[in-house]
Amino acid sequence: MILARYRSILVAVGVGLMYAVHAGALPAATTDPTKIVVKDFMFTPMSLTVKAGSTVTWANMDEEPHTVVSNTGLFHSGALDTNDSFSFKFDKPGTYQFSCSIHPRMVGTIIVQ
Amino acid sequence: MADDQTVHSRRNALKCMAFGGAGTLFALAGGIFTPIDLAVAAADKAGATRLGKPLFVQISDTHIGFNKEANPDVNGTLDQTIALLNGMPEQPALLIHTGDITHLSKPAEFDLAQQMFTRLRVNEMHTVPGEHDTTDATVTEYFNRFGKASNNKGYYSFDHAGVHFVALVNVLQFKPGGLGTLGPEQLSWVTADLKGRSASTPIVVFAHMPLWTIYEPWGWGTGDAEQLMMQLRRFGSVTVLNGHIHQIVQKVEGNVTFHTARSTAYPQPAAGVGPGPAPLKVSADQLLTMLGITSVSVAKHPRSMVLSDTTIA
Numbered sequence: 001m002i003l004a005r006y007r008s009i010l011v012a013v014g015v016g017l018m019y020a021v022h023a024g025a026l027p028a029a030t031t032d033p034t035k036i037v038v039k040d041f042m043f044t045p046m047s048l049t050v051k052a053g054s055t056v057t058w059a060n061m062d063e064e065p066h067t068v069v070s071n072t073g074l075f076h077s078g079a080l081d082t083n084d085s086f087s088f089k090f091d092k093p094g095t096y097q098f099s100c101s102i103h104p105r106m107v108g109t110i111i112v113q
Numbered sequence: 114m115a116d117d118q119t120v121h122s123r124r125n126a127l128k129c130m131a132f133g134g135a136g137t138l139f140a141l142a143g144g145i146f147t148p149i150d151l152a153v154a155a156a157d158k159a160g161a162t163r164l165g166k167p168l169f170v171q172i173s174d175t176h177i178g179f180n181k182e183a184n185p186d187v188n189g190t191l192d193q194t195i196a197l198l199n200g201m202p203e204q205p206a207l208l209i210h211t212g213d214i215t216h217l218s219k220p221a222e223f224d225l226a227q228q229m230f231t232r233l234r235v236n237e238m239h240t241v242p243g244e245h246d247t248t249d250a251t252v253t254e255y256f257n258r259f260g261k262a263s264n265n266k267g268y269y270s271f272d273h274a275g276v277h278f279v280a281l282v283n284v285l286q287f288k289p290g291g292l293g294t295l296g297p298e299q300l301s302w303v304t305a306d307l308k309g310r311s312a313s314t315p316i317v318v319f320a321h322m323p324l325w326t327i328y329e330p331w332g333w334g335t336g337d338a339e340q341l342m343m344q345l346r347r348f349g350s351v352t353v354l355n356g357h358i359h360q361i362v363q364k365v366e367g368n369v370t371f372h373t374a375r376s377t378a379y380p381q382p383a384a385g386v387g388p389g390p391a392p393l394k395v396s397a398d399q400l401l402t403m404l405g406i407t408s409v410s411v412a413k414h415p416r417s418m419v420l421s422d423t424t425i426a
Contacts, residue, residue, distance in 0.1 A: 041389030
């Protein structure tokens, strides 16, 4: 079950990279434009641009738990164990910074247009 | 080192590893630590009596709720730690837990940990939270169970046998991208707490994250710890303890001795090895030699505080 989910993410990452090469764009971590993968103590992509009204999902693929906490207190995921995910809907345009409260060097940004 | 083919029981293998020198005893004289192999110290009974009365034991990073490959049985290794403590011929007066009691701050994890702690023979337990204990937005779960000593602030002090203990919290005010933080309110409290105390009072300060920078890229340090150190330097004997990094690192700075503790749950890599401080997977017979407890004794002279590390094998 876990392995299957993991594999699907890996496939998604692979497809994303291939797509990025063909499109000549920056390498994307996933094909899903609203998904952030948490892996190897990093948020990937570190910066994600979405349209207002989008729901962004963070998926923890590390063996270590992580959290997704807004710098302004707008959202707080609580502890995400391996394979747990957290979603938040961004209604208003703006720049939203977040970090992991367990590993504060892990930071990221959501830009809502 | 035991040959895998000759190892018939895990316990015997672990004993063998323990005597291979996993434990270290630290003797402090004139402000300088002398590390002594635990097996050597145990064999030298006359030397062991010089350690004096056991005052407190430190355990750390029990991570109840962790169930990954690095140690699928963290309850078992905590139980072994408790059994080891309970088997000590003379019970220390206090137990200090330097945080990460739980892995995910879940109520069931805290409940199980508390239930396990009731088996301890030690009468008094003192805790500080780790960042794994405070992942719920309101930190309700930790404070509901362990907040009484500090009126839900997390930091507090107490005295025992002439030693002044200061419990600090450096996991609640993370600046993104930064190190642990004590914060101005807590630092003012420490200043007031230490004011007027005799410089000859032995001081023990404990927090979850290191109060000295061990490795900044992984956040192994506390950004405003220097303001604390300024308050501590006038004292003749200061012992600063923490957990968080799941391995022993130490240093001496004047009269201040810094010492990190092992975890009872799983080891972590040395600073900078790998992408981050993830659970370190080692073979089963190696695991218990990388977990452990720290006990501190007060010898006759208050300045001769001695730290002794024991692995749970």
